[in-house]
Amino acid sequence: MVLVQVHSGSATGTGWTYGPAACAEVVRDQLTPELVGRDPMAVPAAWAAMVRAVRNSTRAGVAGYAVSAVDVALWDLKARLLGLPMVALFGAAHEQVPVYGSGGFTTYDDDRTVEQLTGWVHEQGIPRVKIKVGESDGTCPERDRHRIELARRSIGPAAELFIDANGAWSVKQAVRMLRDVADADVHWLEEPVSSDDLAGLARVRARVDADVTAGEYGTDVQYFTRMCAAGAVDCLQADATRAGGYTAWFRAAAVAAGHGLELSAHCAPNLHAPAAAATPNVRHLEWFHDHVRIESMLFDGALDPAGGTVSPRLDRPGHGLECRPEVVGTYEVAATTSGPATSSPSPPSPPSKDR
Incomplete structure (x- = not known):
């Protein structure tokens, strides 16, 4: 996790991405020079300035992840300055968002x-x-078959079973499986x-009954347009921690x-929840085991998926998550300090360490 905080007056907005520590250096x-003052x-204007700033660094990858984390922090900051829950700032489309449990790693x-x-x-x-x-x-098709059948027996006939090959199969392998x-x-x-392989995905889609999905590596609107076209x-996947934050979502x-x-939202469930609830055509979000564990440790206010849905917090401003500095400090491996990143009618708070 690369954690970003932006400050305006007494308010602090928090965003994050899951990527290499180099993201922090990009921030x-x-x-930061594009954001100070x-x-x-005006979050969309700040987003456009950041995208321009990293053009020669190639937006896909580390630079795009950095933009994503800052964009989320900026929206969180805006909501907190206005005293609004994030979903109210965006405009709610749903009271609840369905989730699916995600893990089941091949190493298990x-x-x-x-x-x-x-x-x-x-x-x-x-x-x-x-x-x-x-x-x-x-x-190892035999082990794949075994694990899929094991999963079905474990969850019973009523639950929906999803599988993720991470691009490992060929078209024919996927259809056979x-x-x-x-x-x-x-x-x-x-x-x-x-x-x-958009053509390959389309060929699989035409020959299987399961819903075929992809998009977690999308970094811009053109990527998603090509995939859909x-x-x-x-069902399209998108990840706000990679694609450019809430603005790109x-x-x-x-x-x-x-x-x-x-x-469908890919990973980072607590980050995606308010944006997903404000999206009319959302299907669900991924309750990803690793990110759930990290977000529950580092933040107060993490959501509860009991019953198969989550509801974004309405009792707190922003996305409703508050950093636990004593826990963050335990796991911190590097830090950069950039100072307040936005202007405000009230005096800015002193610079604090951004992790």
Whole structure:
């Protein structure tokens, strides 16, 4: 996690991304000079300035992740300055957002897999879960079949089963696998082939019953437009921590809507919840095991997915999460200090360390 804080007067906005520590250097050296003294209410203008600033650094990757974290922090700051919950600032479209339990890593043995899946379905009441498949670039189809069938037996017939191959299969491998595990009733097939292979995704989509999805690596609106226009997915994925923050999330949602598709949030569930609740064509968000653990440790106010949905906080301004400095300090490996990043009618607070 790369954690970013921006300050205006007595208010602090917080954003984050999951990426290399180099993201923090991009924030300090390339983005902060574009933000100091800007109107904290004009987030889209700040976003455009940041995108221009990293053009020669290539927006896809580290620079884009940095922009994403700062954009989220800026929206959080604006909401806090106005005293509004984030979802109220955006405008709520839903009171609740469905979630799916996500983990089921290929490194798990059968007992660990069953424990995680049954915990989501039978203890927390989450009626949809996802496991990883495509181990060793698809060269272990027997174990993939075993794990898919194990997952179905574990969760019972009523819960929805999702699988994620992380682009490990070929088109024919994906089609064969879905045929071989037809009795497991797979609902969601994520990245059966590389997300760069739009034609391959479309070919798989045409030959399987499960909904094919991809988009987690999208970095700009053009990426999402190409994916949707190619007929590559039944549901588009987007990740606000990679694509450019909340500003880019809503652009992706508009592209999906224009193609008659829904949008699903990839990872970082507590970050995505308020934006997802403000998106009319959202399908669900990913309750990703690793990020849930990190966000629950580092922030006060993390959400509860019991029953299979989350509701963004309405009792706190912004996204409702507050850093726990004593915990953040325990895990901090590097820090940069950039000072207050926005202007305000009230005197700015002293610079604080941004992690």
